[in-house]
Amino acid sequence: MKLDPVSLRLFVSVVEEGTIAAAAKREHIAAAAISKRLSELEELLNARLLKRTNKGITPTDAGLSLLFMARSALNNLNDIVLQMREYSDGTRGSVHVVANISAITQFMPGLIKSFIDRYPLIKVVIEEQQSLAITKAVAENRAEVGIFTRLPHGADIDVFPFRADRLVLLVPDDHPLAERESVRFSETLDHEYVALRSGTHLNFQLIKAANDLGRSLRIRMEVASYDALSLMVQAGIGIGIMPEGSAGIYRLKGAKVVQLDEHWASRDLDVCVRARAALSVAAQLFLEHVLRP
The missing domain is CATH 3.40.190.10 (Periplasmic binding protein-like II)
Structure with a gap:
């Protein structure tokens, strides 16, 4: 026989109920089956676990030690079941x-x-x-x-x-386009750009829009983030295009947002x-x- 949670649960029930008959009723199992389990448990552990008297059953010192360990083990097993159920219903996972x-x-x-x-x-x-x-x-x-x-x-x-988001133009405060409320993309192409790095969809989009006009994008610097783009524009290194929602995140000191009057400035995200x-x-x-x- 190997130590198993059923035998431990029956042992705990007998100690808590005080009699095998009461434990059998609680666990919905025959009293003889519980007696057999308890005998096998004592044999496996080579220790007397229970004292049987006219008043019922009480644990020995060894039985008390087992009681505490068994309750802890059963609780840990139950916790395993609960946590795995959390995975199955989606409340736990990644x-x-x-x-x-x-x-x-x-x-x-x-x-x-x-x-x-x-x-x-x-x-x-x-x-x-x-x-x-x-x-x-x-x-x-x-x-x-x-x-x-x-x-x-x-x-x-x-x-x-x-x-959906919308692209806007970011320019330094002292830039010639800073006083405008909106501009066409073609009006920006005479000025140097701070652009998002090559390979990004925005970089491709701006280069394509310039090529469609028979022009080229004058990229002075490429950066890896909108944070860096806004900082470089504020420093006066060039102008830049970024989503309006992203521009609103940064505290723009020394730069201004100008609306971009182009149909492709409105974009969808999926x-x-x-x-x-x-x-x-x-x-x-x-x-x-x-x-x-």
């Missing part, structure tokens, strides 16, 4: 999210905060990627949820509308998953949360 810089700076902080407030035992791991790399990562099952600026892609994924039906419960809860209006 979600791997890849998102582009526009989604991370504008929308994700508030969404993740409200999600973990609702599901505190679900860990959200968020990684910044470029939009095209996001669709690939999700298609290859290297991430469960992706958030990217809408663009053509060949990935076999499920895509859902997420949010959420993607490899297959919604195949998501883990935790990932399904996260997807439902970010898609909620």
